[in-house]
Amino acid sequence: TEKRQSRTTVVAKNIFNNQLDGSDLLLIIVLISAVVVVLSVALKSDPGMTLRAFGSNPSGVVSFGISQNVLAIAGLTIANCVIGLSGGLFALYSGFSDATIGQGMVVTGLASVIMGEILLGRVKLFYGLLSPIVGGVIYQALLSLAMRYGYRIGFLASDMKLLTAVFIITVIGLRQLSSSGGKRKVKQEVKRLWSNSKI
Known part of the structure; x- marks a missing residue:
């Protein structure tokens, strides 16, 4: 019993306090900013430029x-x-971790990257690093609004996959329209449909 009493329990301290006072949000912003800055500096170096060139060609x-x-x-x-x-x-x-914690992350990442590229573009490296972050925030905000107010139109939690698929299709369509070639193809298709409707 004396040995048991002498033992001290070591508990790892969490960096998040979950108090909803804004400190967790500030900490996340600082960490994301640090990662973006480090990646931006690293990818602008000679090895980073080589790595970026390898991804392109x-x-x-x-x-x-x-x-x-x-x-x-x-x-x-x-x-x-x-x-x-x-x-x-x-x-x-979150305070926990399990095997299903990463389900749907591929779809979420795809939607976030495409949405961010539409809003910020892919011209500069810094904007390219920020685009997934901005796109992810917008994507999660849309899902939160759908889950909170979707009941008014009969939206259920089981319809989240449908909403995600519709969102990705819409985002890809907007991405095609944002390019000059996509606009030209849409105009040609509209003209073709208009000419066929006259016949």
Whole structure:
């Protein structure tokens, strides 16, 4: 009994307090800003430029004698480090973790990236790093509004997959319309349908 009493329980301190006082939001903003700044500086360096060029034109980079496997492993390592950090922060904020915590993240990430690229574009590196963040916030806000006020139009929680699919299709359509080639194709299709309706 004396040995049991002498033992002290060590509890890991959570960086989030879950008090809804804004401190958790501020901490998340600081962490995201730090990741964006670090990635922006790293990708503007010579190795980062090589990695970005490899993503755009792999055969062109390999022709300079750079190992394709090394660049692929480096890109996957950086991506998985960011994924692991985000997963750990999400588990800390939620207070739990299980095997189903990552379901639907591929769809959410796709919708976030496409929405962010439509709003911010892909011209500059900094905007390219911010676009998934902005798109993710907008996407989650839309889902929250649908879950909170969707009951007025008969929307159920089981319809979330349908809403997500419709949202992604709409976002992809807007992305096509935002490009000059997409606008030209839409105009040609409208003219074709108009001419066929006259016949």
